[in-house]
Amino acid sequence: MLLLLVVLGLNQSNEGVNQLSMENRLPVLSVKLDDQKIRTVYMGEAYDINTAELYNSLKEKTTSIGRQMKKYF
Secondary structure, three states, X not given: OHHHHHHXXXXXXHHHXXXXXXXXXXXXXXXXXXXXXXXXXXXXXXXXXXXXXXXXXXXXXXXXXXXXXXXXX
């Protein structure tokens, strides 16, 4: 809970600095979900995750795990 309050406070102060300095810095921590991607921001650096690729990768892993489980059970 304390960590969440710290992150929210840092994001809020970052927004205030952006307004005063006319800069456009990214938040300290944020997550935005779209249909095509998940955009995460950590310490001002943005990272995009393609949801289609993530889904396909997870699907491959679960089918592989399922095949391995069938060998033992």
